[in-house]
Amino acid sequence: MTAEPTSARSATGYDAETLASLAADAAEIKGRYPDPRSGLLPMLHLVQSVDGYVSRDGILFCAEQLGLTAAEVSAVATFYTQYKRHPNGTYTVGVCTNTLCAVMGGDAIFDELSDHLGVGHDETTDDGAITLERVECNAACDYAPVVMVNWEFFDNQTPESATRLADRLRAGEAVAPTRGASSVCSFKQMSRVLAGFPDGRADEGVGAGEPTLAGLRIARERGWTAPAPAQAEPEAPAGTERTGEPEAGEAGSSAEREPTTESDVAPGGKPGTPGAGPDADTGVDAEPSSDSGTATEKGSTDE
């Protein structure tokens, strides 16, 4: 309750203590980046860790911290699905209903849960325990169908296992994800971790589930390995041939000639540009073309 000088200037409704603590965390966040504005996403996670969603106060707080308008912050907050526009339940239960999980049973799981809990997508149970969501592919397709609780993995689910899980969450029991911490934390605690403040639980849980190890198990059984390192290159840590010397990774080095030349060519004439060939590009991992150009791929396809 100590009156912080900043609170006087803040348009938020936070009390002085909350504001001081938020401001201290925000300062740490800003310090991680060359440009403080990069801290906006973590800062929005931070306000969710206090309010349980991106509140009006949270938006004003971020705006004040970064010298932005509330509209500028809102524009960002509304773009990303993890930022909630209304108070979230203690647990977000997300059922993957992207194609693969959906056909493997995700649709049935979502329907069952929705029926069981009496809420639809992005709705919260009356007791405030669970917010149900349909979620997109969460990179666990080899464990389909997948359910996420506060973004921890619950693999290989069925309608029965999912409703049991939901019941336990509502009863306040500790539940353990298949791959994750030894118990699921609350939405607010999760948000604080995502804001970049570790909760010390990284060493809990397994390193991998069976599907993750499927290929490795076979390789071990059959004695398959990657080729032995070439005889030529002696392992000696001492930089053999290409000595030259470190020269401090400083500048000078990566300048290297040839690339420079290529660069002159490539950036400009890089295909991958739309218009170019049909599907030249993309592929994409988490994306449409993580590796820009993709000049390479094209040429193929196109009938």
Next chain:
Amino acid sequence: MSEPSTSVLTPVLTDTWDADRSWKLATYEDAGGYEGLRKALTMEPGDVVQAVKDSGLRGRGGAGFPTGMKWGFLPPPDGGPRYLVVNADESEPGTCKDIPLMLASPQHLVEGVIITSYAIGCHHAFIYVRGEVLHVYRRLQAAVQEAYDAGYLGKDVLGSGYDLEVTVHAGAGAYICGEETALLDSLEGLRGQPRLKPPFPAVAGLYARPTVVNNVESIASVPAIVARGADWFASMGTGKSQGHGLFSLSGHVTRPGQYEAPLGITLRELLDLAGGVRAGHRLKFWTPGGSSTPIFTDEHLDVPLDYESVGAAGSMLGTRALQIFDDTVCVVRAVSRWTDFYAHESCGKCTPCREGTYWLKQVLHRIEAGQGTEGDLDLLLDLCDNILGRSFCALGDGATSPVTSSIQLFREEYQAHIDGGGCPFDPSRSALFDYTPRSRRTPALAGTGGH
């Protein structure tokens, strides 16, 4: 045992995953971790870049652009900062390799980040991981901290005089942020929307400074290339697709999971190892590299899974996300759902993608519901024609892949939905458990799939 027969699988990244507490630095060091960095620090940065060029490593995030060449595009140092940004925003449907890698053995990535940063003259690197994987974020943060504590990060790395800071940054749910320029905008605290290129990130990336953006698996592959040699890496794989890669099998396959093999392995070989398609069923269609890559059928079982061969067969290697669908799956349902995804994830910046994916979704929904009309298939193709190559980034292009390829391969199945006034498939048959579908019409032609 050392290579009794030819090794079909070649564990390099996966090699440390079955160890006790596999994610710890000590475990990684016991397995030879950080030898690559020690060696790199004795080399000229430019020689490290050259080694990666020589290895033939190509971007493992989907596009397959040569990694070393990408590094080489950075302009000569001008005294200002240069950045490495790791794209750990894995979210292409079907893609599930980077997340298990970072959960099981994040030090592969951290060591790769340090070597790469040294090679390109970067002193502050960022790992942008999607926000929807809480424990992976915890593991990454802890791994980076362990690296700091051991002297691999921070001031004067291993006494070399080289300084490096690494920041692990959590996204907040947006597929488009996997597109490298959208990722950069997001990392700058903006809405994640793609930027016009050129300038490419190599010239004007993060904070308008020269920046390299690479996928997790690409960067994680660097330490072994440096430690064991470019020739070693290039000895695996085919022609222009060299090295090892993670192949992720999912869907109706007996043992789904991660299989690390030289590029060029075929789906037939992989299915063999994975116990085949779900018992009692046949392969109907599959994606070679995620939902944005045109689908294949059982006619493509022997296509070598390398960039060139998959391309020549009409699709793309993408992220080697092999989603297997058996004869119980309705292709219209599958494509309709992927299209929902693209419509939902379209960032809204450009009209062809924003409006186009919206209309694709409407038309597919009505076909799936048995309310399609005669001209709908041509309408879909026309829509795709107006999205592909006319969108601002590859998201729009990717959205058309499943639609056009599935109509080409399964036109009769689409037609059956229109003619029959409904979906001929029983959705419960594709699930892994028994259940009674709710609010679904009785399938008119249940079980007719798969021919």
